[in-house]
Amino acid sequence: MVNIKVAQTAGFCFGVRIAVDMAKKAGEQLGHAYTNGPIIHNKQVVSYLESIGIKELKDYSQLKPGETVIIRSHGVPPETERQLKSMNINVLDATCPFVKKVHDKVRQLVEEGYFVVIIGEEGHPEVIGTLGHLKEVNGQGVVVENFEDLIKKVPKRNKIGVVAQTTQSEDFFREAVGYLAENTEELKVFNTICDATSVRQEEVKKLAPTVDVMIIIGGKHSGNTQRLAQISKALNPNTYHIETAEELQKEWFEGKDNVGISAGASTPDWIINQVVEKIKQLKGVTA
């Protein structure tokens, strides 16, 4: 007997799921397409997508009219999309809806007369896209990623508007907003931080204490997966962090019938499914 509970929030976040699905469909239907940069940090997924004809675009000059480019979750500046279209490229937009919301809010803030502060990493693809939308509406703004940036880069203005990179840490966001409110007359803040990571962690906190064994799937070097394993281990010492089903060991499950599973943000469902099947096999249960 084995009872396996897979966390609902295990694996891909909403945005990554959309982008990978789109790449998969493009591969299956067109047999050839590009993604503007790596679509996900997971070797297995990238290998699979390459096997069906999806490659990372290294240089725009390699593109030929009629070819397809998938814009990944991070989004791009509107100029990039226009440029691709002017080259007669077929553009599939997999920009994460939460990133699109950041673009919309930046435009709204500019319309309402705010100087825009983007809390995030200068040079991060998502931020480059957001800055493109700021420029598109002739907005003024800066990117801040630490306290020094706040002091040095934010000019004295009466109306300041704030958005955050969707993967921004809450700590600096809170600090930056507090500082900005203190140093302006009117501050409007859109909290555009995506809660996928914290929601995934919350579910592990609930699941881990209720099972005999917890399996956390994801890259050994993936920060969000390590954190997930750490949280799980604190609540259930029988926690194992694996990358693929091959690493599972029979003795982990001896006398343990209730198994919980979660996975980091870059782990696709099929790897999670392989883990589920392998555990059933080790427990002598066949579908």
Add this chain to the structure above:
Amino acid sequence: MVNIKVAQTAGFCFGVRIAVDMAKKAGEQLGHAYTNGPIIHNKQVVSYLESIGIKELKDYSQLKPGETVIIRSHGVPPETERQLKSMNINVLDATCPFVKKVHDKVRQLVEEGYFVVIIGEEGHPEVIGTLGHLKEVNGQGVVVENFEDLIKKVPKRNKIGVVAQTTQSEDFFREAVGYLAENTEELKVFNTICDATSVRQEEVKKLAPTVDVMIIIGGKHSGNTQRLAQISKALNPNTYHIETAEELQKEWFEGKDNVGISAGASTPDWIINQVVEKIKQLKGVTA
């Protein structure tokens, strides 16, 4: 020879100056009027105003039609003003313009659909007035004065608007705004903290190191005056904190010709002028 520099920001803030001037005029012209609560925390000023017929209103039932009530800097709920007018009371409104701005911003936030968080002291006269304006436009909101209030009193809302009591400390304001931004989708903050105190301190920081002696005038128990004296002493050890000209001692000025003066928020100009004249006298200079 003596060279006396009085700080431009010494003494009354803008709002208190307006209220005291209005009370003085009312006393001189009408010979009898009330203030709704103490107009200022300074014994000398209150005694003077009493001598010209200005008393603190203890109970609304003591008012007779045709009498005059001066609304002090803190402001009142609109209902109070209506009530007074319905009793045929002559209302003189000395509400500080910066407090009126808080009222306007609360109304604006309600119109724009925000749940209002007032950062300030529950029960403080200014906050009671502000809550009256919130109620007037059927707005929803709470007052928070510490972190516990934030956790307990602020409900989960998508749009939160913030104003501050004009005398709110910057530290909790910053902390509260950061927390609220983290826990809502859209936050609009009007920084309504009055900078009179910090501007007065900045001027003392500049003045103290350039003179031989610094005189800080204001109540010995007045927090803002104590702080002013503390800042001055750190930059100029020859700093003396006095309440009136009588406390000045001749030896403080021996061999010291450059004197700087500043004063706390409740110190009227005439007390500052008496100090200036007394120093001239001690230095053997007559006007």
